[in-house]
Amino acid sequence: MQLRNAYDAIVIGASAGGLYVMIRILHDLPAGFPIPIIVVQHRSKDERALLEEVLQQKCTIRIKQADEKELIQPGTVYFAPPDYHLLVERDETFSLSFDAPVNYSRPSIDVLFETAAEVYKEGLLGILLTGANKDGARGIKKIRLAGGTTIAQSPETADYPEMPRSAISTGYVQHVLTPEKIEEFLLTVEKR
Amino acid sequence: MVVNEEYRQFLESVRFVYGYDFTEYAEASVIRRIRSFMEANKIDTLKELGKMVMKDETAFEHFIQEITVNVTEMFRDPLFYKSLRKNVISRLATYPFIKVWIAGCSTGEEVYSMAILFREEGLLERTVIYATDINQDALQKAKEGISSISNMKNYTDNYLKAGGKNSFSDYYKAKYNSVLWDKSLRQNIVFSVHNLAMDKSFNEFQLILCRNVLIYFNQTLQSKVISLFYESLCPFGFLGLGNKESLLFAEKQKCFEEIDRKEKIFMKIK
Numbered sequence: 443m444q445l446r447n448a449y450d451a452i453v454i455g456a457s458a459g460g461l462y463v464m465i466r467i468l469h470d471l472p473a474g475f476p477i478p479i480i481v482v483q484h485r486s487k488d489e490r491a492l493l494e495e496v497l498q499q500k501c502t503i504r505i506k507q508a509d510e511k512e513l514i515q516p517g518t519v520y521f522a523p524p525d526y527h528l529l530v531e532r533d534e535t536f537s538l539s540f541d542a543p544v545n546y547s548r549p550s551i552d553v554l555f556e557t558a559a560e561v562y563k564e565g566l567l568g569i570l571l572t573g574a575n576k577d578g579a580r581g582i583k584k585i586r587l588a589g590g591t592t593i594a595q596s597p598e599t600a601d602y603p604e605m606p607r608s609a610i611s612t613g614y615v616q617h618v619l620t621p622e623k624i625e626e627f628l629l630t631v632e633k634r
Numbered sequence: 635m636v637v638n639e640e641y642r643q644f645l646e647s648v649r650f651v652y653g654y655d656f657t658e659y660a661e662a663s664v665i666r667r668i669r670s671f672m673e674a675n676k677i678d679t680l681k682e683l684g685k686m687v688m689k690d691e692t693a694f695e696h697f698i699q700e701i702t703v704n705v706t707e708m709f710r711d712p713l714f715y716k717s718l719r720k721n722v723i724s725r726l727a728t729y730p731f732i733k734v735w736i737a738g739c740s741t742g743e744e745v746y747s748m749a750i751l752f753r754e755e756g757l758l759e760r761t762v763i764y765a766t767d768i769n770q771d772a773l774q775k776a777k778e779g780i781s782s783i784s785n786m787k788n789y790t791d792n793y794l795k796a797g798g799k800n801s802f803s804d805y806y807k808a809k810y811n812s813v814l815w816d817k818s819l820r821q822n823i824v825f826s827v828h829n830l831a832m833d834k835s836f837n838e839f840q841l842i843l844c845r846n847v848l849i850y851f852n853q854t855l856q857s858k859v860i861s862l863f864y865e866s867l868c869p870f871g872f873l874g875l876g877n878k879e880s881l882l883f884a885e886k887q888k889c890f891e892e893i894d895r896k897e898k899i900f901m902k903i904k
Binding site for chain 2: 509510511521526529531532537538539540541542553556557560618
C-alpha cells in the first residue's frame with residue numbers, strides 16, 4: 443500500500459520509551475514544516491514543561507505545550523499538558539479537559555486521536571509509537587474509519603511493544619514502520 | 635459537520651425544554667461526555683437519547699448528573715495552595731469577616747482543602763465558604779464529606795507539598811474503606827446549586843476560586859463568567875483559576891492584576 447503524502451494535521455501518541463523515538467522523528471523537521479503536529483506523550487503530572495524544554499533543545503521546529511483555545515498552526519509541534527486531556531475543536535483550536543483518566547492515562551492518546559479524527563477526517567495522519575498500555579488503539583480505529591491514514595511503530599523497534607501491537611491487532615493500522623521510515627516519511631509530506 | 639449539527643440541535647432542545655444551557659460549552663468536551671453516557675447506557679443514537687430524555691424528566695436528571703460531574707482532588711496543584719498562603723492569606727486576614735466563593739466545587743475536595751488551609755491560617759472561624767455547583771448529586775457528596783481511603787496517599791502528598799502545617803490524618807476519620815472529613819471543617823461552609831452559565835451573582839466575596847471549570851466553556855461563556863466573578867468580587871478581591879486557564883478571552887481582563895502568573899491568581903484592581 444502506497445502512503446499518501448498530503449495532510450492537514452498529524453497526531454502522534456507515545457507512552458513509555460517515547461522520548462527517544464520522538465527526538466528521532468522530530469529533530470530534522472524544518473522550522474517551516476507545513477503541517478501542525480499534535481502529540482500526546484504520557485508524562486508525570488508533576489512535570490510542568492520539562493518535556494517541551496528537552497525536546498526544543500534537540501529540534502529546530504517550534505515545540506510548545508498546547509494552550510487552552512489556542513489556534514492550531516503549522517510549523518509547530520504541540521504537546522498535551524501534564525494531567526489534562528487535549529481535544530481538537532471544530533474551529534481548529536484546542537480544548538483541555540480534566541475528565542477522568544482514559545486507559546489509566548491523562549492525557550490520553552485516544553481522546554486526542556478521536557477528536558482530531560472528527561475535525562480533520564481524511565486529512566489526518568495518526569502515528570502511534572512505543573508504550574506499555576493499550577491507549578491509542580481505539581483512536582487509531584477512529585482515524586481510519588474517518589478516512590485518515592494510520593501508522594504504528596514496528597513493535598520490534600519499540601522499547602515497549604504493547605501499545606503499537608494493540609493498535610495493529612485492531613486491523614486499522616495501514617503501515618507498520620521503523621522510526622527511521624517514519625522520520626523519512628515525515629520529511630516528505632506536504633500540506634493537503 | 636453533520637454530526638456536530640445534530641449535537642447542536644440536541645443541546646438546543648435541552649435548553650428549550652429544561653432550561654439547562656450547554657450551547658456555549660466547549661463542543662468537543664461536551665460531545666465526548668454525551669457519547670460516554672450513551673455508551674454506558676447502551677444508547678445507540680442521539681435521536682434515541684433525545685427521545686428518552688425529552689419525555690422523561692427522571693431520565694433527564696440522571697443524564698444531567700452524569701454529564702456535568704467534574705473530577706477533583708484534595709489540594710490538587712499543591713503549589714497553587716502554597717501561593718495562596720504566601721500571597722493572599724495575609725491580605726484576607728485584614729478583613730473582620732471573610733467570604734469565599736468556590737464556584738464549580740463538584741464533590742467538594744477543593745472546599746475541604748480550603749477549609750483546612752483557612753483553619754491552619756487561623757481564619758476559618760470568621761470565614762464563610764460558599765460552595766456551588768450545577769450538579770446536585772456532586773453537591774450531595776460534597777456535603778457528606780466522604781472520600782475513599784485509597785486516595786489518602788496522594789492527598790497526603792499534595793497536602794504536604796501545599797505547605798500543610800499539621801499531619802493530614804488530623805483532618806479525617808477512617809472507617810472501613812472510606813474516610814470522613816472532620817465535621818468541624820464544615821461548620822462555615824454553605825453548599826448550594828448555582829449554574830455559572832445562567833445564574834447571577836449572589837453576594838460579594840474577597841476570594842473566588844473557580845478551577846478547571848472554564849476549560850469546559852467556549853470563549854464567549856468564559857468571558858461572561860469572568861464578568862460575573864468581577865461583579866461578585868469586592869475591590870481588591872482575589873480570583874484563583876486553574877493551572878491552564880487565563881483571562882485572555884475576558885472582556886474584564888484589564889480590570890485584574892496578576893498576583894501569581896504561574897498559579898493563576900489575580901486581583902481585581904478597578
